[in-house]
Amino acid sequence: MKLRFSSIVGWTCAILVAAFNIFAGIMKFTPIAPGSEAEVMMQKIGVTPSFNHALGILELLIVVLFLVPRTSTVGFVLMVGYLAGALATNLTHGFSHMEALPIYILFVLLTISAYFRNPELLSRLRNKTA
Numbered sequence: 001m002k003l004r005f006s007s008i009v010g011w012t013c014a015i016l017v018a019a020f021n022i023f024a025g026i027m028k029f030t031p032i033a034p035g036s037e038a039e040v041m042m043q044k045i046g047v048t049p050s051f052n053h054a055l056g057i058l059e060l061l062i063v064v065l066f067l068v069p070r071t072s073t074v075g076f077v078l079m080v081g082y083l084a085g086a087l088a089t090n091l092t093h094g095f096s097h098m099e100a101l102p103i104y105i106l107f108v109l110l111t112i113s114a115y116f117r118n119p120e121l122l123s124r125l126r127n128k129t130a
Contacts, residue, residue, distance in 0.1 A: 022063055
């Protein structure tokens with residue numbers, strides 16, 4: 001029963017993280033209307049449309065690595081790095097912690113997912129074998 005519960009919790013959190021990142025990755029390919037709030041935000045953080053497309057491809061690739069069980073550990077590490085970069089960019093360009101709240105929530109879900117889906121990460125932190 002414990003194995004089933006941990007599997008459900010791990011995959012639920014992983015799917016929520018993946019869904020958010022897939023949505024964000026796809027939105028990086030949609031055209032931005034001139035003068036819109038999205039354009040103002042992109043100018044504020046200094047992201048050009050061509051760079052935005054590259055970020056979208058990277059984000060979707062990381063999601064695929066994160067969801068495939070065999071590469072989920074690598075995907076987790078890359079996802080942490082990507083989200084940390086997004087959080088650092090937001091906070092250093094004048095966004096408040098409340099505006100960055102979705103990223104904090106993603107970090108919590110990502111950590112819960114890794115705890116249940118990748119027990120080898122925790123065992124490596126404790127210097128034990130998986």
